[in-house]
Amino acid sequence: MGQRLQRFEALVAAFEALPTIGKKGAQRLAFHLLINDPMAALRLAHAIEEALAEVGRCRMCGGLSEDELCPICSDPNRDPSLLCLVQEPQEILLIEESGEYDGYYFLLERPVPEVVQPLRQRIKELGVQEIIFALTPSIANEGIMLHLEEQLRDLGVRMSQIAHGVPTGVALERLDRLTIAKAIRRRQEREEG
Amino acid sequence: MGQRLQRFEALVAAFEALPTIGKKGAQRLAFHLLINDPMAALRLAHAIEEALAEVGRCRMCGGLSEDELCPICSDPNRDPSLLCLVQEPQEILLIEESGEYDGYYFLLERPVPEVVQPLRQRIKELGVQEIIFALTPSIANEGIMLHLEEQLRDLGVRMSQIAHGVPTGVALERLDRLTIAKAIRRRQEREEG
Numbered sequence: 001m002g003q004r005l006q007r008f009e010a011l012v013a014a015f016e017a018l019p020t021i022g023k024k025g026a027q028r029l030a031f032h033l034l035i036n037d038p039m040a041a042l043r044l045a046h047a048i049e050e051a052l053a054e055v056g057r058c059r060m061c062g063g064l065s066e067d068e069l070c071p072i073c074s075d076p077n078r079d080p081s082l083l084c085l086v087q088e089p090q091e092i093l094l095i096e097e098s099g100e101y102d103g104y105y106f107l108l109e110r111p112v113p114e115v116v117q118p119l120r121q122r123i124k125e126l127g128v129q130e131i132i133f134a135l136t137p138s139i140a141n142e143g144i145m146l147h148l149e150e151q152l153r154d155l156g157v158r159m160s161q162i163a164h165g166v167p168t169g170v171a172l173e174r175l176d177r178l179t180i181a182k183a184i185r186r187r188q189e190r191e192e193g
Numbered sequence: 194m195g196q197r198l199q200r201f202e203a204l205v206a207a208f209e210a211l212p213t214i215g216k217k218g219a220q221r222l223a224f225h226l227l228i229n230d231p232m233a234a235l236r237l238a239h240a241i242e243e244a245l246a247e248v249g250r251c252r253m254c255g256g257l258s259e260d261e262l263c264p265i266c267s268d269p270n271r272d273p274s275l276l277c278l279v280q281e282p283q284e285i286l287l288i289e290e291s292g293e294y295d296g297y298y299f300l301l302e303r304p305v306p307e308v309v310q311p312l313r314q315r316i317k318e319l320g321v322q323e324i325i326f327a328l329t330p331s332i333a334n335e336g337i338m339l340h341l342e343e344q345l346r347d348l349g350v351r352m353s354q355i356a357h358g359v360p361t362g363v364a365l366e367r368l369d370r371l372t373i374a375k376a377i378r379r380r381q382e383r384e385e386g
Contacts, residue, residue, distance in 0.1 A: 004264040007240070007247045008257055014240035017233050019225055025213060031283040032212055033241065034248050034257065040210050041241050047200070047207035048226065048238040054200045055227050064201055064227065071197040090224040 008034070060122070062107030063092045072096075072105060079103045081129040083122065085148075087136070095134060103132075112144055116151045123155055133161040137179070201227070253315070255300030256285045265289075265298060272296045274322040276315065278341075280329070288327060296325075305337055309344045316348055326354040330372070 008030060015026035033041035057063065058070035065071075072078065072092070082103025086092055092105050106122055108115055123131070131152070135141040149159055165183040166172065172180060201223060208219035226234035250256065251263035258264075265271065265285070275296025279285055285298050299315055301308055316324070324345070328334040342352055358376040359365065365373060 005248070005257060005259055007244045007259055011240040011244040011248075014233070014237040017230075017236070018222055020218060020221070027283065027286065028213070029211055030244070031257075031281075031286075034244060035282055038245055040207070041245055043210070044207040045238045045241040045245075047204040048234050051200045051204040051223070051227060052231055052234055052238075055198070055204075064198060064224075066198055066200055088224075089228055090220065093220065093224075 057089075061092070061105045062109055063089045063105060080126040082132065083126065083128040083130070084132045084134050085119075086134045087141075091134060101132075103130075104128075108135075108144070112147050116148070119148070120152065120155065123152070123157060128157055130158040130160060133159065135161070137164045137182070250282075254285070254298045255302055256282045256298060273319040275325065276319065276321040276323070277325045277327050278312075279327045280334075284327060294325075297321075301328075301337070305340050309341070312341070313345065313348065316345070316350060321350055323351040323353060326352065328354070330357045330375070 011030045011034075012023070012026045015021050015029050016023055021029070033044070054066050055064055056066070058065035058073050059068050060073040061070060063070045063072065065073075067074070079102050082101070084095060084101060084103055084105050085108055086095070086105060087108050089107065092107075095101050095105075104122075104126060106119055122128070133145050133148075135145065145161065152159070163186075164179070165186060166175060166179065204223045204227075205216070205219045208214050208222050209216055214222070226237070247259050248257055249259070251258035251266050252261050253266040254263060256263045256265065258266075260267070272295050275294070277288060277294060277296055277298050278301055279288070279298060280301050282300065285300075288294050288298075297315075297319060299312055315321070326334075326338050326341075328338065338354065345352070356379075357372070358379065359368060359372065
């Protein structure tokens, strides 16, 4: 369409720069917003700007927050004996959505040596009795867990990790050998239905 | 994550309101923009606002334009003997990308009776010799084409329609009966490679 639809092309490019959106999808979104739903376009632009201005990190856990403390760290009704270690802010949302956890979180975003002191402090503050490593299984993360276990041993807290194995609804043929090996090694007795 | 991440949730909702983006995808986009790429977020917000402010419709063909005339209608090097009728602005882009067409366009967005006069005028202005109906095959569109043929017959222009048939790379089992019937009825002698 020539060089003169510059703003339209800039909009397509801005969508295309997002993960999981290809050129076709970006064009479709741009047309949709401009032709069918300019109100949705305006809402999206404003939502982005507001979120950029207002969403930061929780001083305590490092998760997303719009205040100094996130909704979880400032909730006195959670279980202070549990602390779940994650590596990405979005993992907090995923675990929350599972509905299986009501303790607090701690984000391991910085290199492990920098994390040890604030983590020890948080454990003491809360009176944590169990640390749950919610890390993706990998050699590197195994190293991180071993190092932290070492560094936290004197605190006498229990340490656990989320179960590794075969995910629901995924065919075995789509999984790597290591996952299958672990799933067999750690097989569990079937519970009575 | 509680009720207090309002801006984050508003951003997820704004993405989720777009076609082809589900809840998971919207969350992923929101996290990506806020955590990994705030610059891309800012660019997207600005691109949306600029496009909303600057992208309008071409006075001549009805396609997207950032000036009174779109890049195509203001290009004197296109073939004025060809006029392609489409129903959505995005179809102009799709046909342009095919690289197979270098005439002008006319958008049939309004009800057919309202379109006849401006269309006749455009045909005379350009000296059009062939009108190409680039409409999706359907009963309703067949009606539109019949009506326009009737209304334009006295102008003595040739009228054609884009070929209907089996799209490249789509298995027959995924196509409807009518498409297959047409593809057989309009089968073509194979050309020598």
